[in-house]
Amino acid sequence: MFNCLHDYEANFTLATYCELKYGKSDLHQLLVEVPVATDWLCLSLYNITVKTEIFSRLTNLRALYVYGKFVLQPGSFINLPQLSALWIELWVAPTSEFSVGNVDLKGLSTIKHLRLSGIGLSAFNKTRFEDLHQLDDLALENNDIRSFSSVTKKLTNLTSLKTLSIIESIAELSAEDCLPGEFFSIISLNVNPILSFENNSLCNFPQLTSFKATVNDIETVFRSGLKKVDSISFPYSQLSNFQICFYVAFFKVMELNMSNNYIKYIETSNGSCITLRILDLSFNEIQKVSFKQMEDLKTVMDLNLSYNQIKVLNVCSYDNSSYVKMDLLSLNASSNDLTRLRQRQFACLKNLRKLNLDHNYIHTIENCAFCGLENLEVLNLEYNKMHEIGDDDFKNLFWLKQLNLKENELNELDYWAFQDLLQLEEISLTFADDVKEMSWTRYIANTLKKLSLKANGNYVMLASSDVTQLQQLEYLELEADMMSIDDCFSFPFSRIRELRLSNTCEFMCLDPMVQALEKFINVESLYINANFKQYSKVNMLNSTLKNLAKLEFFILESTENAVTSSLVNANEFFCGLINLKTLYLKSSGIEDFSSEVMFQDLKSLTVLIIEDQNIKELKENVFSPMHELKYIFMPESSFSCSCKLSWINQWLAFNKQISFIDYNRKTCSVKEQSQYYNLVDFTNEHCNEGVEFIIFIGSSVTISIFIIISLLQESIWWYMQYMFYTTKCWLYHRRKTRVREEYQYDVFVSYNSHDEQWVIEQFLPNLEEHGPPFFKVCIHNRDFEIGRDIVDNIVDCIYKSRWTICLISHSYLQSSWCSVEMRMAIYRLVAESKDSLIIIFLHNISREKLHYHHKLTKLMQEKTYLSWPDDAKSQQLFWARLRKVIGGEVERDHNL
Numbered sequence: 022m023f024n025c026l027h028d029y030e031a032n033f034t035l036a037t038y039c040e041l042k043y044g045k046s047d048l049h050q051l052l053v054e055v056p057v058a059t060d061w062l063c064l065s066l067y068n069i070t071v072k073t074e075i076f077s078r079l080t081n082l083r084a085l086y087v088y089g090k091f092v093l094q095p096g097s098f099i100n101l102p103q104l105s106a107l108w109i110e111l112w113v114a115p116t117s118e119f120s121v122g123n124v125d126l127k128g129l130s131t132i133k134h135l136r137l138s139g140i141g142l143s144a145f146n147k148t149r150f151e152d153l154h155q156l157d158d159l160a161l162e163n164n165d166i167r168s169f170s171s172v173t174k175k176l177t178n179l180t181s182l183k184t185l186s187i188i189e190s191i192a193e194l195s196a197e198d199c200l201p202g203e204f205f206s207i208i209s210l211n212v213n214p215i216l217s218f219e220n221n222s223l224c225n226f227p228q229l230t231s232f233k234a235t236v237n238d239i240e241t242v243f244r245s246g247l248k249k250v251d252s253i254s255f256p257y258s259q260l261s262n263f264q265i266c267f268y269v270a271f272f273k274v275m276e277l278n279m280s281n282n283y284i285k286y287i288e289t290s291n292g293s294c295i296t297l298r299i300l301d302l303s304f305n306e307i308q309k310v311s312f313k314q315m316e317d318l319k320t321v322m323d324l325n326l327s328y329n330q331i332k333v334l335n336v337c338s339y340d341n342s343s344y345v346k347m348d349l350l351s352l353n354a355s356s357n358d359l360t361r362l363r364q365r366q367f368a369c370l371k372n373l374r375k376l377n378l379d380h381n382y383i384h385t386i387e388n389c390a391f392c393g394l395e396n397l398e399v400l401n402l403e404y405n406k407m408h409e410i411g412d413d414d415f416k417n418l419f420w421l422k423q424l425n426l427k428e429n430e431l432n433e434l435d436y437w438a439f440q441d442l443l444q445l446e447e448i449s450l451t452f453a454d455d456v457k458e459m460s461w462t463r464y465i466a467n468t469l470k471k472l473s474l475k476a477n478g479n480y481v482m483l484a485s486s487d488v489t490q491l492q493q494l495e496y497l498e499l500e501a502d503m504m505s506i507d508d509c510f511s512f513p514f515s516r517i518r519e520l521r522l523s524n525t526c527e528f529m530c531l532d533p534m535v536q537a538l539e540k541f542i543n544v545e546s547l548y549i550n551a552n553f554k555q556y557s558k559v560n561m562l563n564s565t566l567k568n569l570a571k572l573e574f575f576i577l578e579s580t581e582n583a584v585t586s587s588l589v590n591a592n593e594f595f596c597g598l599i600n601l602k603t604l605y606l607k608s609s610g611i612e613d614f615s616s617e618v619m620f621q622d623l624k625s626l627t628v629l630i631i632e633d634q635n636i637k638e639l640k641e642n643v644f645s646p647m648h649e650l651k652y653i654f655m656p657e658s659s660f661s662c663s664c665k666l667s668w669i670n671q672w673l674a675f676n677k678q679i680s681f682i683d684y685n686r687k688t689c690s691v692k693e694q695s696q697y698y699n700l701v702d703f704t705n706e707h708c709n710e711g712v713e714f715i716i717f718i719g720s721s722v723t724i725s726i727f728i729i730i731s732l733l734q735e736s737i738w739w740y741m742q743y744m745f746y747t748t749k750c751w752l753y754h755r756r757k758t759r760v761r762e763e764y765q766y767d768v769f770v771s772y773n774s775h776d777e778q779w780v781i782e783q784f785l786p787n788l789e790e791h792g793p794p795f796f797k798v799c800i801h802n803r804d805f806e807i808g809r810d811i812v813d814n815i816v817d818c819i820y821k822s823r824w825t826i827c828l829i830s831h832s833y834l835q836s837s838w839c840s841v842e843m844r845m846a847i848y849r850l851v852a853e854s855k856d857s858l859i860i861i862f863l864h865n866i867s868r869e870k871l872h873y874h875h876k877l878t879k880l881m882q883e884k885t886y887l888s889w890p891d892d893a894k895s896q897q898l899f900w901a902r903l904r905k906v907i908g909g910e911v912e913r914d915h916n917l
Contacts, residue, residue, distance in 0.1 A: 049075060056677045057081065060103070066091040070777055072802055074099055088112060088138075092778060094802075095125045104131055105155075111139035124148045131155060138162040148175070155181055162188040169210075169222075170197050183207055183230075194222035194245060207231040209254075218245040233278075239263065247272060252299075254278035261285060265300070266317060267292035280304045280325075289317035301325040303353075309333040312369075315347065322350045327377070331357040337369035337393075344369040351375040355401070361385040368393030379403040379425070388413040399423040408453070412437035423447040430477060440464045446493075447471040454478035456501070459487040471496035475523075479503060485512045495519065504528045506537050514540040521548040539568045547572055552579035562589040567597025574603045581610030592616040600625050602649075607632040615640035623647050630654045635690075637661040641668040644679075654682040660700055662689035664708035670701065766799040767907055769822035771842035775832040776863060777802070784828075787900045794908050812841065819845050823857065824907055830863045834874060847876060859906065860886035 048069055055062065060081045066089040076082060077100035085098070088110035098107065109124060124137065124144055132153050137145065137160070145164050150156070156179050166172060169191055176182060186209035196219045207230050218236075224246035233254035236242060250272045255263075261283040269277060270292040276299040284305040300321050307329040315336050318324065326334075334354055338344060349370050359381040367373065373394055384406040391397065397418055407429040415421070421442050430453040438461055439445065445465045455478035462469065470493045474481060479502040488494070494516050500523040506512050509530035520541055522528065528537045541547075547569070551562060562583055566572070575598070583589045591611045595604070599622050609631070615638045620626075626647045636658060644650060660666060666689070673681055687700040768788065772780055780800060788796040799822055805814040815838075819825055825846040833839045850858045860880065865888075871878050887903065890896055 048072070052076065052078065054674060054677055055079065058678075060084065062086070065089050070094060070774065070802075071097045073097060076101055086110070093124060094781070096127070097125060099125075099128045101129070102131065104129060106134040107132055108136040109138065109140065110136070111141075113139060126150060127152055129153060133157045136160040136162070137164060140164055150175055151178055153179060157181055158184040158186075160186040160188070162186075167191060168197070169194055185209070193219065195219045196222055208233070210234040218242055220244045221246045223247050231276075236260075239268070243271070249273045252276035252278075255282070257281045259283055262288065264288050264291050266290070266294040266297075269294045269297045275299065277301070287314045289314050294318055295320055297321050299323040302329070304328045307331055308358075309335075311335050312338045315369075316345045319345055319347050322348050324349060324351070325353045326357070327353045327355045329357050331359060334359060334366070336367055337365070347372065349373055353377040354381075356380040359383055360406075361387070362390040363387050364389050365392050366390055370394060371396065373397055375399040377401045379405070382406050384408070386411075386414045389416055391415060392417050394418060395420065397421055401425045402429065403427045403449070405429055407431065409433045409435075410438045411435050412440070414438060416441055418442055420444050425449045427451050427473065427475065434461050436460055436463070444468055447473075447496075449473035449498075451475040452477065455480040455482075457482045458484060462487055462491060466490040467492060469494060471498075473498035473521075475500040481505075482507065483512070485509075489513050491516075497521070498523075500524055502526050504537075506530050508532050509535070509537065509540060512540070515543045517541050517544055519546040520544050523548075523550040524552050525549075526551075539566065542568050543571055544569055545571050546574040548576040548578075549580075550578045551583055562594070566594070569598065570600060572598055572601055575601055576605040576607070577609060578605075578607040581608050584610035592619045595620060595623055597622055599623075602626060603628040603630075605630040605632070606634070609634060612636060613638040614643050620644065621646050625649055628652045628654075630656075631658055633657045635659050635661070638663075639666055639669070641665075641672075644672075650679055652680050652682060653684075655687065656683070658687070659697070660687060660689040662691050662698055662700075662703050662707075664704065666700065667704040667708040670704060764821060764823045765797075766804075766818070766822040767796040768824045768826055769799045769818045770826050770828065771833075771839060771846065772800075772828040773830060773832040773836050773839055776828055776830050779863065780828070788904070788907075791900075794904075796904075796907055811838070815842055815845055819849060824859055825849070825857060826859045826861060828861050828863055829866065829877070831866065834866070834870070834877075844876070847880065858884070859903070860884065861903075862886065862888045864889075 048066070048071065052075060057078065058081055059079055060083040062076075062079065062082055062084070063086045066087065068090055070092045071087065071094060073094050073096040075097060076085070080100070080102060082101050083103050084106040085101070085104060086108040088108070089112055091111070093109075098104070107129070124140055126132070126135075126149060130152055133155050135153065135156060135158070137148070139162070140148075141164060145161075145166065159176070159182060161172065166187065169187070172185070172187060176185070184207040188209075191210060209231070210233065218241040222245050229247065229250045231252040231254070232247065232250045233252075233256075236255055236258050239255070239258070239260055251274070253268075253272060253274050253276070256278060259282060260279065263279055263282065263284060265277065265279070265287065266289045268274065273296050275296055277297060278301040280301050281304045284302060284307060287302065287307060287310065294317055297318065297320060300318065300323070303325045304327075307326065308331060310326065310331060310333065312335050331354060334357075336352070337347075347370050350372055352367075352370070352373060352375070355377045356379075359378065360383060362378075362383060362385070364387045367376070367390075371393060374396060376394070376397060376399065379401045380403070382405065383402065386407065388411070391400070391414075395417065398420055400415075400418070400421060400423065403425045404427070407426070408431060410426070410431060410433070412435045415424070415438065418441055422444055424442065424445060424447070427449040428451050430451055432453050434450070434452075439448075442465050445468055447470065448465065450473065452475070454476070456474060456476045457480075469491050472491070472494060481499055481501040481504045483504065483506045485506065485508040489511060491513070494513070495518045497517050497519070498521040502524060504522075504525055504527065506529070509532065512530075522538075529535070530537045530540070549562070562580065575595075577594065580589070580591070584591050591609070595601070596618065601623055602625055604623065604626055605628075607630075612635060614636065617640075620643060624646055627649050629644075629647070629650065629652070632655070634655070634657075636655075637660075639660070644653075669681075669684070673679065673684065685699075685701055688697045689700045689703055690697050770780060770784065785798060785800075788798050799818050801814070801818075804818065805811075806817075819842070825842075827833070827839075827843050827846065846858050850856075858880075860877075871881070887899060890899055
């Protein structure tokens with residue numbers, strides 16, 4: 022439900038979803054609030070830098086999905102000993118100038134599933150896979166990879182890798198893609214069609230378990246070097262004249278998928294399909310299937326012919342004496358144009374277990390149509406045009422366990438219709454009129470476990486004498502406006518474990534005259550869709566559910582009309598449900614969650630879902646009774662903007678074991694306006710509790726005084742703080758001995774986080790790695806002492822460094838913290854009376870803009886500064902000049 026890893030499935034204990042945008046919060050601080058026990062984490066990031074070891078606190082993490090627009094620093098994913106699934110998805114074009122950074126996979130020896138999407142070719146080329154010793158499944162999508170060998174060359178040492186999926190624009194496979202050695206057994210090449218395979222382009226994959234690709238010319242696959250492939254899939258390849266058995270024989274195929282290929286005729290005449298076991302021909306244009314074609318496919322066990330235009334399905338020969346033994350176990354012919362089933366149509370399918378004929382136009386079933394299907398277990402005839410079921414329609418289906426006749430609007434059901442279905446466990450029926458008796462259950466009473474009934478006539482009578490005979494019944498699904506039970510004293514309520522009621526207004530016992538719903542005392546799962554066609558004051562939902570002590574899963578849907586019409590009391594819906602674990606409310610009509618009694622008994626609830634609802638009131642502590650609550654999910658729901666909702670932010674921060682899925686995306690609306698706001702932004706910006714208190718108790722004069730004080734405090738606070746740390750710097754300088762002090766760093770770099778990529782890719786390599794001499798550089802995100810006050814860290818690092826270098830950019834001039842660092846560096850420059858400050862301009866900034874920064878303007882008039890050039894030759898001169906300045910000071914220190 023909450024799994025944003027999509028196809029990847031696992032059993033998680035505690036899942037967490039977080040969304041972070043630049044300037045809204047700090048990723049490190051956000052992750053501090055994530056429960057340590059979290060083993061599934063989904064991060065949506067926008068213009069965020071993911072720093073080294075930032076996830077190291079979450080040692081239980083088993084699955085991590087990071088998507089959006091972000092930069093990865095080296096070592097972002099280290100110290101995650103249990104991580105088995107990692108998805109990195111960048112939402113920018115792979116050819117854009119934005120770079121994800123270094124996708125550092127070092128140390129991830131436990132990874133089994135890895136997906137990289139949108140990281141770009143340059144980042145992919147820098148990615149090293151050597152440590153992924155347990156990697157089983159690798160998926161690469163939209164990384165601008167144009168050569169298959171550019172991938173396989175990097176994976177030669179991954180002996181455990183079984184599945185490689187590349188969703189790219191690889192137009193052709195060339196001879197260069199042939200590499201020595203045998204690799205993975207499953208290859209998937211999707212999206213754009215491969216135009217050609219050069220000779221021997223897949224020579225290192227002579228035996229594949231699975232190969233999936235969209236190809237333009239099937240003939241070129243022969244030259245690829247593939248010899249044996251267990252499973253081949255060519256979807257969306259427009260291979261309308263595909264020679265099935267010819268290609269099956271050549272590649273010794275066991276499973277073939279040819280869906281969405283405009284195939285009109287099943288061509289089996291050339292070659293042999295003796296190895297084929299699974300064949301998927303769905304979503305094509307086939308109109309006829311002949312028994313000769315089926316004989317050529319006699320070894321196929323699973324045949325999918327759904328979503329075609331089949332009018333004639335001659336699976337078996339008309340001549341009973343010439344039947345060929347078929348191995349078919351499953352036949353899917355749903356969503357076609359079949360209108361009738363002829364006598365003994367499937368008689369040759371002795372081994373068939375499952376037959377899907379749903380969503381056709383079948384109106385007639387001839388006598389003995391299913392004769393010969395002695396082993397059939399599942400028969401689906403849902404959504405057809407049948408109105409009568411005769412006594413021979415299901416003859417000889419002795420092992421049938423599931424029969425679905427839903428949405429066929431039956432007018433007549435013969436008393437003997439199910440006389441041979443002695444093993445039937447599940448049945449679904451739709452009647453055109455009311456259901457007043459169930460004598461047809463006589464022959465299936467001993468085995469039936471699941472019963473689904475729909476009455477388009479709007480009334481169902483459950484006779485206790487009929488239902489009592491259903492000794493194994495555990496699942497009951499009913500759909501009708503009005504339902505009743507004739508005798509509730511003898512009705513077997515206690516057998517039912519799962520109950521589903523759709524569009525039901527009344528569900529009454531006739532003797533005694535009470536609500537029937539409360540009698541299902543052993544039900545564990547309950548689904549109610551209350552989309553009524555008519556309304557009644559004795560509405561089923563007025564029934565108390567407190568007797569359903571074993572209820573664990575409850576879905577309540579479409580109660581909006583009943584709630585808004587005051588036909589039911591929503592505050593009493595959930596009273597007494599002390600063992601309920603999952604509550605799902607969809608279009609409930611409950612706008613006001615302020616009642617203290619609504620959720621008071623839900624002490625065992627772990628999952629709360631409220632879908633498609635405009636919530637006007639959500640009272641503080643409404644979730645307090647839910648001691649076991651782990652997940653809150655409100656898809657397609659919005660709120661009325663109110664400061665009464667501001668408590669949610671603090672409540673989630675305090676209750677870290679609870680994950681409110683998509684909370685950061687929730688919207689709220691103002692009643693007088695049609696405009697929508699982000700709920701978190703609204704409460705943070707408009708809901709100051711101090712101001713609300715003042716409005717409540719003060720006069721307009723008092724409010725004005727407090728606003729003035731607040732404005733003064735806001736305007737002078739920075740100066741007070743600056744004076745404090747300036748004094749602290751002066752005291753620090755006074756305490757220094759006159760003996761020359763050894764510096765820990767050569768350079769302290771003051772920069773804005775927007776320029777971090779330039780620092781990582783340009784500045785650090787040129788000063789720390791290119792030498793000699795090799796300089797020691799101090800940067801805040803790597804060298805600041807964790808847990809210490811930020812300003813203390815700034816002061817300490819400035820005085821421990823010979824030089825302070827300020828990287829001036831537009832973002833730098835707008836940053837308060839950058840201003841702190843520059844002012845501290847200027848103070849040191851004045852106090853020590855020696856050169857210790859270097860100014861570097863990363864961008865061209867006009868003099869007009871610099872006039873607003875008086876100290877910087879004055880400093881530029883007194884000191885020479887550097888500017889970062891655009892061309893490569895000038896950049897070399899830039900680094901030479903900078904290294905000379907820094908290196909000269911270092912050399913003088915050593916000479917001293």
